[in-house]
Amino acid sequence: MRIYLDHNATTPLRDEVLAAMARSLRDDFGNPSSAHAEGARAKGALEDARERVAALVGARPGEIVFTSGATEANQLAIHGIATATGPRRRLVTSGVEHPSVAEPTEAMGAVGWPLTRIAVDPDGRLDLEALATELEAETALVSVIWAQNETGVVSPIERIAELCRSRGVPLHVDATQAIGKLPVRLDRVPVDLLSASAHKFNGPKGVGFLVVRGERPLAPWLRGGGQERGRRGGTPNVPAIVGLGVAAELAATELDERAACGAALRDRLWRGIEAKTPSVRRNGDPTCVLPNTLNVEFTAAAGEVLVEALDGEGVAVSAGAACASGAVHPSPALLAMGRTPAEARAAIRFSVGHGNDVGQIDHVSTILPDLVARARALAAAEGGSR
Ligand SMILES: Cc1ncc(COP(=O)(O)O)c(C=O)c1O
Known part of the structure; x- marks a missing residue:
């Protein structure tokens, strides 16, 4: 039996979602733009979702x-707002954004858009004073993450939204990790644009959404047949969107239960790790964190070695470092919090969700001390032989 503790990477599809998608794949095959009954049926499914x-x-x-997901939604928001509003003006974002916000803003910065990245403190909290000083008439857009994918640290979105509203600056929020874990209610918080992705809350991959409040002008990123009221060209993936709709409904009805269960398991895991494994440190403000996320530094061990060792024991987690083309890069979010590359490399993210239980959590905290001791011995031997 595998133990899946990587729900911030992606989540298993719920049975209800799968059943709705299977029906839709078979029955909603019409093109929602077509003017016949098959088209109308697909259009009905789309509008229901x-x-x-x-x-x-x-x-x-x-x-x-x-x-097609949060990556596309983020690009659409950033380019769509910035380019719909005339000359190049300042973009304001944070130092702990997901690459799907960090890279497009970086690329725009490289071609002349003034770009400011707001710093975070060692607990991953945004410097709101610095944000306030960057909000000037010249700011085209503020884009901040609602909950950080690696550390789970939750941004004070209400305060940021009030600040942006009072200065007349549009606010985009990447809520990909927040949906299904925290209340995300745009009727209570004045956010102008919001991105999310279905596979992070038990829906299918390759589908997500951008909320664009009001009648704000937005330049399309994908131009084509005028779908989505001209804001996103291309025939929509109806069965995936149907799955997203069901996952959204489940997330809404189960939110409180998911948050309470997640927090109980997450806290139990941290207590177990802290009690049994020496020299560990929790990354991110523990008072303002997603209920399902625990990021732990296992000092003097290599995160990727631990991920592999846990995988060998049937446990799926993720390292704070991304592995690309064989090279291990320390997590930019942890570096932004002031961690050294070695400290960032020693981090592991545990993220709980549907299907996890107390027995699994206790098993993981029991097998960890031995795996960590071995990973530390390996790191020490490698350090010594250099
Ligand atoms: C905070 C955040 N934003 C955006 C994304 C991108 O989502 P997708 O890969 O579904 O486009 C992710 C996925 O890891 C994420 O965690």
Whole structure:
């Protein structure tokens, strides 16, 4: 039996979602833009899903733009707002954004858009004073993450939204990790644009959405047949969107239960790790963190070695470092929090979700001390032989 503790990377599909998608794949094959009964049926499925997603986030159905995921939604928000509003003006973002916000803003910075990245403190909290000083009439857009994917640290979105609103600056929030874990209600928080992805809350991969509040002008990123009211060209992936709709409804009805169960398991895991494994440190503000996320530094061990060792024991987790082309890069988010590359490399992210239970959590905290001791011995031997 595998123990899956990597729900921030992706989540298993819920049975209800799978059943709805299977039906839709078979029955909703028409093109929603077609003027016949088959088209109308597909269009009905699409609009039904739009209503469910809108209900989850407290928006109007017409404000939802379906996309291929949060990466596309983030690009659409950033380029769409920036380029719809004339000359190059300042973009303000944070030092702990997901690459799908960090890279497009970086690329725009490289071609002349003034770009500011707001710093975070050692606990991953945004410097709100610095943010306030960057909000000037010249700012085209502020884009901040609602909950950080690696550390789980939650941004003070209400305060940021009030600040942006008071200065007349549009605010985009990447809520990919927040949906299904925290209340995300745009009828209570004045956020202008919001991105999310279905596979992070037990829906399918390759589908997500951008909420665009009001009638804000937005330049399309994908131009084509005028779908999604001209904001995203291309025939929509109806069965995936149907799955997103069901996942959204489940997330709305189960939110409190998911948050309570997640927090209980996450806290139990941390207590177990702290009690049994020496020299560990929790990364990120523990008072303001996603209920399902625990990021731990196992000092003097290599995260990727631990991930492999845990995988060998049937446990799926993720390292704070991304592995690309064989090279290990320390997590930019942890570096932004002031960790050294070695400290960042020693971090592991545990993220709990549907299917986890107390027995699994206790098993993981029991097998960890031995695996950590071995990883530390290996790191020491490698350090010594250099
Ligand atoms: C915070 C955040 N934003 C955006 C994304 C991108 O989502 P997708 O890969 O579904 O486009 C992720 C996925 O890891 C994420 O965690």
